[in-house]
Amino acid sequence: MNRILIVSVLFFLFACGPSNKKETEEKKVSLAPAPKVNPDSAFSFVEAQVKFGPRIPNTIAHKKTGDYLDFTLKKYGAKVTEQHFESMSYEGKKLFLRNIIGSYFPEKQKRVLLAAHWDTRPFADKDKEKPNAEFDGANDGASGVGVLLEVARLLSTSKQPNVGIDIIFFDGEDYGEKMGESGPPLPEGQETWWLLGSQYWAAHKHQPNYSAYYGILLDMVGAKGSKFFKEGASVEYAPSIVNNVWNTASQLGHSSIFVNQQAGAITDDHVIVNEKARIPMIDIVHYDPVYGYFGDYHHSRRDNMDLIDKEILGAVAQVVVQVVYSEE
Numbered sequence: 001m002n003r004i005l006i007v008s009v010l011f012f013l014f015a016c017g018p019s020n021k022k023e024t025e026e027k028k029v030s031l032a033p034a035p036k037v038n039p040d041s042a043f044s045f046v047e048a049q050v051k052f053g054p055r056i057p058n059t060i061a062h063k064k065t066g067d068y069l070d071f072t073l074k075k076y077g078a079k080v081t082e083q084h085f086e087s088m089s090y091e092g093k094k095l096f097l098r099n100i101i102g103s104y105f106p107e108k109q110k111r112v113l114l115a116a117h118w119d120t121r122p123f124a125d126k127d128k129e130k131p132n133a134e135f136d137g138a139n140d141g142a143s144g145v146g147v148l149l150e151v152a153r154l155l156s157t158s159k160q161p162n163v164g165i166d167i168i169f170f171d172g173e174d175y176g177e178k179m180g181e182s183g184p185p186l187p188e189g190q191e192t193w194w195l196l197g198s199q200y201w202a203a204h205k206h207q208p209n210y211s212a213y214y215g216i217l218l219d220m221v222g223a224k225g226s227k228f229f230k231e232g233a234s235v236e237y238a239p240s241i242v243n244n245v246w247n248t249a250s251q252l253g254h255s256s257i258f259v260n261q262q263a264g265a266i267t268d269d270h271v272i273v274n275e276k277a278r279i280p281m282i283d284i285v286h287y288d289p290v291y292g293y294f295g296d297y298h299h300s301r302r303d304n305m306d307l308i309d310k311e312i313l314g315a316v317a318q319v320v321v322q323v324v325y326s327e328e
């Protein structure tokens, strides 16, 4: 995840409180049957990516991780489409990028799009000691992908949901200018020097006229102590999806992680999917009210496996799985 869209990110609106206990218990009974997530499995998918090294475009680790994601989606029964494309970076470097898309149940008309970015930012520009260093991106990148690989595993081993699923791993989300710098003028039609994969996909969908009922983006979903507030752009674009996801989290007993409060808006791949691909998409992303918008590990060498909590990964994965299996 890169940076903020609106400056007033810490402007939390304290909305309605959690529903009373009795109501929550009653709702629990009505949850549709859904496969059970294995938090250890989700964790192992994050670890596997980090072991390749930082997934910085144009590196061997990036290539190997892309191959691993393609292989793993196929292993879990997805029809995989890859988009290889080139994008110019803000510093005039040609980047060789790759969106990886796994589709399930292509015959189903009603589809849900799940996405995360799989690349790693090329420098730890918020690291106080070494702002030019590379970093592992265990949370920023690998966590969302790890959760979606666990979803893929469950889709391949469980009863089919009623909806088709497309899992997109966007590349080039976390490229872009260093903090405090501004790049050269953007090429025509390009919105930012980051979010490169989602911009490419929105202009060149993997299937002509592809659309989805809605989408859920995951970004930084595995850090210890994570809180997921209702991100402002998600609330603006797709309020009913936000409410459905947060209500489902509450019914699963995760209302301390999925906090029923609105937070400021950020720019992430979901903004491109909403604006350019015209698919309503929300973002589940970690906010930290103490350290400003994101956690203190953000874009620093502290974003490594020590940060990752398998219970948080498991909770996010279970919420996503429950939302998908509750669709009629």
Ligand SMILES: [Zn+2]
Pocket (backbone or CB within 6 Å): 001, 002, 121, 140, 174, 299
């Ligand atoms: Zn980032």
